[in-house]
Amino acid sequence: MFRYNPARTGGPPDATGPTDSVTEQWVVRTQGGVARSLAVFDDSVYVGSNDDAVTALAASDGTERWSVEADGQIGWPPAVVDDAVYVGRGDGTICALAAGDGTERWRFDTGKRVAPAPAVVDDTVYVGGVENGGEVLYALDASDGTERWSFEMEFNGYASPAVVDGTVYLNHGERNWALDAADGTERWSFEPDDAMETVGTGPPAVRDETVYIGGHDTVYALAADEGTEEWSFEVADSVGSSPAVTDGAVYIGGNDGTVYALATGDGTE
DSSP states (O other), X not given: OTTSSTTOOXXXXXXXXXXXXXXXXXXOOOSSOBOSOOEXXXXXXXXXXXXXXXXXXXXXXXXXXEEEEOSSOOOSOOEEETTEEEEEOTTSEEEEEETTTOOEEEEEEOSSSBOOOOEEETTEEEEEEEETTEEEEEEEETTTXXXXXXEEESSOOOOOOEEETTEEEEEOSSOEEEEETTTOOEEEEEOOTTOOXXXXXSOOEEEXXXXXXXXXXXXXXXXXXXXXXXXXXXXXXXXXXXXXXXXXXXXXXXXXXXXXXXXXXXXXX
């Protein structure tokens, strides 16, 4: 799933990167370039590409297991849960494919321009669609794609949600929301001091009852239950990435090439 899990923490909290030299095991080239990131589940790698295809590769050697045309550019990574691959497409639709052979199970048309990276939790798919003047977040039944509820935002954005403990969190440059995952009702909203009329820096990261978001030039930590600000940290230039959170530290990238490590408790550098 995009940024590792529905909480969008950016990776497993106890994992470390390679400490020795890395070597190339295999390489596969797509016709139109790879989407923003990959999804790896069990022994398969799932790739969305700009040539309107979704492909499953063997993680061991990169051999193709299946590839299907998507009828729209794949600009966002798929979400893979159990035996299904959920893909948001450039034509504004999201589809569910069988992980084993790529057979389409269902398709939902958002009626918008883009369906960003979905989050899948408790048999529900959360995905956004965007058009001029605003965005809509949809909650869909994972089994058949029927709509359970929707939430309209007055801002134009590409919000990929984070979903944790029955709450859906959305980050946009002008406002952030927490919604009840069951019916989409608003629990709280937060307007950052450095609001911007853009899509923001991606989804929030949620860990240990705290929501971490990137604004224009400031990182915020909010209480997950009520949205109050716990601390903020201003970067030298502007925020260039979504936050990644581990035990005791939140990492954020700046557009000037700087990477910051901040204490989760108080935001000190």
